Amino acid sequence: MLVDWALVLEWVIKSILLVFILLTGFAYTTFYERKLAALIQLRIGPNRAGPGGWLQPAADGVKLIFKEEFTPAQAYKFVFVLAPIITVVPALVIMAVVPWGDVVNIFGRMVPLHIADINVAVLYILSVASVSVYGIVLAGWASNNKYSMLGGLRSSAQMLSYELALGLAFIGPILLAGSMSLTEIIDAQRNIWYIVYQPLGAVIFYIAMLAEVNRAPFDMPEAEQELTAGYHTEYSGMKFSLFFMGEYIKMAAVSGIFAALFLGGYRGPFVDELPALGPLYFFLKIVASLGVMIWIRATMPRLRYDRLMAFGWKVLLPLALFNVLITAVVIVALGL
């Protein structure tokens, strides 16, 4: 078997680049959130570290590294260490199937700007999302703390319930594009974005993905006031920051998936002539989606837990099923 070392090198570089961008992006997503939330709530926000507060993420990182790592005496040690890792890894690998650009010419070599273009990309996203539940559940259990346990149990029930609506919202774009590969779904949006054909699907997807990444108003597993920060009560130092990192990277990742499914991914004006514009458009779409998430967090109160479950099962799931039915009927009727 002949191994194309240049190809292997290309993959390695792209993977490292993706992880690097996600990790730096994480730091600046927190900054973006604090600044935007401050703007919405008529505050100033962080402005001390560096010019305009732009070094705040670095200062936070240094502070977290020097914090004491505390493990409760009654905790299940191995799982206690494992849980933050299980939270971060799915967040990092889920972006592997999302293309962030077309094929570009770099020093005479045609490089496709995605890591894996597989024909089951959508299923891959769903399976990675379903694995990411474990991090929070195990963190809650291993802490051996009743509040953490409640947070963990809440999150498992919540994420399982909203995964159904999320999975059904995927079906709209799949039906329209006739493929499960994200590259083909994006190519099918060359002329018109799927959010136009699938407004209901897009809204359902956005709500379900907020619940999947435990963002406000669905940040039930944390719920400072009732659960004293829920599953990560007992975590400190770098282990805590891994959870923090997992949440913000997941936000960016699901925003990327949302952009790929409903906002045309890296497609935009003049992308066919100048493929290098692709990543820029994709980045702007992610930033816009993150902005909406922050906007929701800054303005919406948290839902009560029973309302959250009732909403997921009695409103979101039937609507998602309805959306699938309508989409399928219209596609068959118009003979698309």
Add this chain to the structure above:
Amino acid sequence: MNGELILFFVLAAVAIGAALGMLFSRNAVYSALFLILNFATVAVFFLLLGAPFIAMAQVTVYAGAIMVLFLFVIMLLGAEQIQHQARRGWQRPLAMLLTLALLAESAYLIFTRSDLLTVLEPAASDYGNPQAIGMLLFTEYLLPFEVTSILLLAAMVGAIVLVKEDRKKSGGQK
């Protein structure tokens, strides 16, 4: 020895180790975690065999959804620790008997039907892609597919009936 074979043996070792760990672990949560690891390795086996759809379904359904429910129940009941004095005297001989029967059956099949072990035809190139599976499900295997879906529907209705509040009994409470 090529790379695929090395990968196979490493994965097989992980899968068997995880299965043994599940059996011998004294803590039900660790047992569940070992089982998840086992399911994940089986998913990688499917990938090796060129069936990405089944691999992804394996991770989503078994490792993702079902095992989360297992963990949920274990944690909710607080049933992590196995009681050492648990009375299960009759279970042990029965389990041994059934295991022996299974082993004897497999041995009989392997030694008498050696034609089962011949090299199979390589699968078609579109084998295991979602379109091909969907096409097969809705043409050749339509009846089994529909029967399965009705079975699942019946199970769902059954679950709802079981947990449904009995309005007559709890009347006046709400």
